[in-house]
Amino acid sequence: MRTSRHLVVLAGLVLVAAPVAAQNSQCTTYQSPPYSSSDYNICNAAIDGTQILHPVAGLLVSGGNPVLGSVSTLGGLGHFAFTARVNATELRTPDLNYDGSTTTVGQDKKIFAPAPLVEAALGLFKGFHGLFSLDALGSAQLLPTKAIDNLTVDKNARKIGSIALGLGYGARVGVFNGKAIIPSVTVSVMRRDIPRISYGNVTTGGDNYSYSLDLHATNLRAVAGYHLAIFNVGAGIGWDKYTGTADIGFKPNGGILPAQTINGIKLDNTRTMAFLTAAIDLPIIKIGAEAGYQFGKAQNLATTFAGNDPSKKRLFAGAGLRFSF
Numbered sequence: 001m002r003t004s005r006h007l008v009v010l011a012g013l014v015l016v017a018a019p020v021a022a023q024n025s026q027c028t029t030y031q032s033p034p035y036s037s038s039d040y041n042i043c044n045a046a047i048d049g050t051q052i053l054h055p056v057a058g059l060l061v062s063g064g065n066p067v068l069g070s071v072s073t074l075g076g077l078g079h080f081a082f083t084a085r086v087n088a089t090e091l092r093t094p095d096l097n098y099d100g101s102t103t104t105v106g107q108d109k110k111i112f113a114p115a116p117l118v119e120a121a122l123g124l125f126k127g128f129h130g131l132f133s134l135d136a137l138g139s140a141q142l143l144p145t146k147a148i149d150n151l152t153v154d155k156n157a158r159k160i161g162s163i164a165l166g167l168g169y170g171a172r173v174g175v176f177n178g179k180a181i182i183p184s185v186t187v188s189v190m191r192r193d194i195p196r197i198s199y200g201n202v203t204t205g206g207d208n209y210s211y212s213l214d215l216h217a218t219n220l221r222a223v224a225g226y227h228l229a230i231f232n233v234g235a236g237i238g239w240d241k242y243t244g245t246a247d248i249g250f251k252p253n254g255g256i257l258p259a260q261t262i263n264g265i266k267l268d269n270t271r272t273m274a275f276l277t278a279a280i281d282l283p284i285i286k287i288g289a290e291a292g293y294q295f296g297k298a299q300n301l302a303t304t305f306a307g308n309d310p311s312k313k314r315l316f317a318g319a320g321l322r323f324s325f
Helices: 002-017 025-031 037-062
Strands: 080-094 107-125 133-144 151-153 163-176 184-199 209-228 231-250 260-281 285-294 314-324
Touching: 025 037, 025 260, 037 080, 037 107, 037 184, 037 209, 037 231, 037 260, 037 314, 080 285, 133 184, 163 209, 209 260, 231 285
Parallel strands: none
Antiparallel strands: 080 107, 080 314, 107 133, 133 163, 151 184, 163 184, 184 209, 209 231, 231 260, 260 285, 285 314
């Protein structure tokens, strides 16, 4: 009898310790009439969709090395670098016709999403024999407004022509100046943001749900590497914090009831990463590339998205040209 009681207590502890899918408090209104369980599921899916997209958008904006293919600072005043690059990762977009009949949202398309950027670095301080040198960093994220189906950029966003802009700024410090077997080591911090982006359109697009979000990213990076003849090779690690707010919309009861909106949902995600970086280091033009992983993190969502598991690592890559003077 005592053994049976012990088993019951143990089973209870296991159930308490087991992870339970999160329920979005903003959706509790849609658990009772005139709404249905399908409406509740769609509401959850719209909010969870923002949680899935947010760190992916952050990765595309941030990339790995803030100065592509570089493993050391520029060398003080009078030195300048300009980079045109593209970051990319695989993106699986969710089905906007999801009807809430289950808690799994199907996949719409699988694409390799590109994110073009222009970046600049300005030497500020040469340091002491290369130690503790300092560069100022800046970036502009280019967001073509029609690059991905069903993804749009806020019409009021800052733009150049039809291209919306996200901006970034930061600094890089040279910790060690590479010599012999000792690698060059730099650390950097960047602050980036992009204007609000939207996926789906409940009002005019005929979709069952939609969501929009903005992004503020803080990026910490450490890069170590070597200069080998005309090559730079290195490796880096990073930590990112992504914050922002999201708005969602969805059509309850297949559109029979008025469309619902929930605004001002807080987003806050962190991710770590590791990457390899390299460049062909010619006198003025540097041909750079990088590849790495953003490590996953369980988000305990109420919704499952086919092909999108936030706990799995995500491969990313970048390539471009850097002009140094």
